[in-house]
Amino acid sequence: MIQPISTDLSMKKTKQTRRRKIIVPQDQKLLEMFTTDIDRIQMYIDSSPFADRMDAKVIRDINEHAVKMSMKDFDDYLDDLEYEKSSMVAFFQNTIDNNARIHKIHRTIVSGKKDITEEDALYIVNWETTHHSNFRYIHMGEDNPHQYEFDENDYSDSDFI
Amino acid sequence: MAWNQIKENTYCNSESYNGIYNSSHVYTNSKSMKPWVNNTIIAPNMIFFSKMLKINIPPIVLPRYQHNRGSEIDRRGLVILYVNKLTGKSSYIVSSVQYQYTFDYHSTIKSYEVDDIELINDVSCTCMKVLPRDIYTFKTDFKNLFHFSFHTPDPTLVRREKFRAAFHLNIDNLKNGVIPYRPFVFDPTVKAPHPNKFLLWDDFSGIANDYFSTSNSSDPNLDLNEITMFLQKQATPIPLVFKTKNGVLLNYIDDIVKPIYNKIVTDVLNPLAALTVPRIIPPAAVNYGSTNNFVPCNELHDVRTNTRRRNTMKNNGHAILMGGKTRKKRYRRIK
Numbered sequence: 001m002i003q004p005i006s007t008d009l010s011m012k013k014t015k016q017t018r019r020r021k022i023i024v025p026q027d028q029k030l031l032e033m034f035t036t037d038i039d040r041i042q043m044y045i046d047s048s049p050f051a052d053r054m055d056a057k058v059i060r061d062i063n064e065h066a067v068k069m070s071m072k073d074f075d076d077y078l079d080d081l082e083y084e085k086s087s088m089v090a091f092f093q094n095t096i097d098n099n100a101r102i103h104k105i106h107r108t109i110v111s112g113k114k115d116i117t118e119e120d121a122l123y124i125v126n127w128e129t130t131h132h133s134n135f136r137y138i139h140m141g142e143d144n145p146h147q148y149e150f151d152e153n154d155y156s157d158s159d160f161i
Numbered sequence: 162m163a164w165n166q167i168k169e170n171t172y173c174n175s176e177s178y179n180g181i182y183n184s185s186h187v188y189t190n191s192k193s194m195k196p197w198v199n200n201t202i203i204a205p206n207m208i209f210f211s212k213m214l215k216i217n218i219p220p221i222v223l224p225r226y227q228h229n230r231g232s233e234i235d236r237r238g239l240v241i242l243y244v245n246k247l248t249g250k251s252s253y254i255v256s257s258v259q260y261q262y263t264f265d266y267h268s269t270i271k272s273y274e275v276d277d278i279e280l281i282n283d284v285s286c287t288c289m290k291v292l293p294r295d296i297y298t299f300k301t302d303f304k305n306l307f308h309f310s311f312h313t314p315d316p317t318l319v320r321r322e323k324f325r326a327a328f329h330l331n332i333d334n335l336k337n338g339v340i341p342y343r344p345f346v347f348d349p350t351v352k353a354p355h356p357n358k359f360l361l362w363d364d365f366s367g368i369a370n371d372y373f374s375t376s377n378s379s380d381p382n383l384d385l386n387e388i389t390m391f392l393q394k395q396a397t398p399i400p401l402v403f404k405t406k407n408g409v410l411l412n413y414i415d416d417i418v419k420p421i422y423n424k425i426v427t428d429v430l431n432p433l434a435a436l437t438v439p440r441i442i443p444p445a446a447v448n449y450g451s452t453n454n455f456v457p458c459n460e461l462h463d464v465r466t467n468t469r470r471r472n473t474m475k476n477n478g479h480a481i482l483m484g485g486k487t488r489k490k491r492y493r494r495i496k
Contacts, residue, residue, distance in 0.1 A: 028276075071240070075242060075244065079245065108249075109248065112249075115249070115315050118253065121253035121255050121310070122257070125244060125255050126302055130261065130287075130302040134287050
């Protein structure tokens with residue numbers, strides 16, 4: 001079980017409420033991103049300025065799949081989810097990661113006033129895909145998520161030409 | 162960045178298909194390509210990717226290769242994914258082929274703990290293991306091999322920022338100062354009432370050559386990063402053609418990138434174009450000439466209906482790529 005989490009003393013003021021930003025130690029971030037403890041999930045959601053974009057039960061269901069599934073299967077699983085649900089993953093994970101660039105991208109998306117840039121779109125895609133892969137490697141011992149079938153004899157040792 | 166007729170044609174064509182964008186359709190159809198991309202392109206070509214990127218695939222498979230590059234020791238555990246993401250309710254859809262790998266890193270000046278993040282060779286990497294003798298195992302974040310981008314028109318951008326078109330391919334791992342691209346282009350030669358369609362890859366060296374791409378490298382000032390010209394002008398940072406033991410040549414562009422591009426045209430974009438009623442008439446395109454002058458977008462639309470302007474352009478040496486309305490056959494009444 002993850003133990004105490006320090007909180008940032010600077011208060012984040014939003015329209016509705018003052019939210020306390022949670023600072024998660026680096027070595028606990030991946031575990032927290034994929035926690036299935038609904039109380040902790042709710043605590044993180046409550047700390048986020050994008051709380052209304054997230055649902056604790058949905059996050060818990062997604063994380064229960066994330067813990068059990070290989071990276072490839074989890075990616076397929078997310079593909080099959082409705083957009084509203086799959087988009088919660090990035091909002092939730094950045095509540096823990098506190099990545100300033102992702103936060104800014106989310107603000108742009110939520111405001112709906114202008115498009116995010118292509119570079120930002122690519123950044124958020126790569127950022128999100130990486131977490132589950134690293135989580136599986138560090139905490140679930142998944143060293144080799146993909147097995148490919150091929151005939152090595154089809155290839156020589158020659159290099160590219 | 163010098164502007165030219167190919168960029169103007171591409172920008173103008175792209176603006177004409179702005180109206181057909183439907184994020185739900187593009188997202189759903191590009192996701193449904195995933196099994197095909199995985200089974201037909203990625204899985205059978207893992208040795209190709211391994212050798213091209215100099216990263217071992219899972220070590221139990223190819224133990225005899227060890228790839229070192231600079232500070233990255235024993236680059237291994239190559240994973241390649243085809244990923245689709247919708248970012249924002251109606252903005253970008255990105256379909257990307259990404260890769261990630263693991264390597265060992267020797268550091269005496271700085272020590273790391275598991276989960277620490279370090280920028281190594283300009284890529285964000287996470288420490289996975291701490292090994293003896295100041296060696297650390299790192300895993301890179303996912304990086305793009307190439308990606309397809311689809312988005313709504315952005316009126317805040319000037320046309321010089323739209324030379325790749327609103328739907329396009331960027332081949333990120335060939336970046337050499339600039340990233341080569343290939344636009345998705347509404348075929349200007351389709352005649353009504355046939356449904357709109359997009360050009361396939363080989364059309365760029367066929368009917369669209371010198372309109373949306375060019376293999377004419379005689380103009381040293383031609384500033385174009387479209388993939389055909391890019392490959393002629395630039396040395397790619399990695400080799401692209403691999404010869405298998407059976408003598409078969411595997412080409413990164415022709416055998417990996419092109420089939421996916423064409424599949425997106427046939428499975429994602431052409432069905433999207435067919436949904437749009439009434440159909441959109443794309444602008445004509447004018448051939449590239451080695452001159453600083455170019456025919457602007459409004460004239461590319463105008464030339465379709467304005468015969469006089471069309472003839473003037475032709476008299477000025479321009480070739481025009483366009484379709485037209487199919488004329489109904491008229492039968493003379495026989496008395």
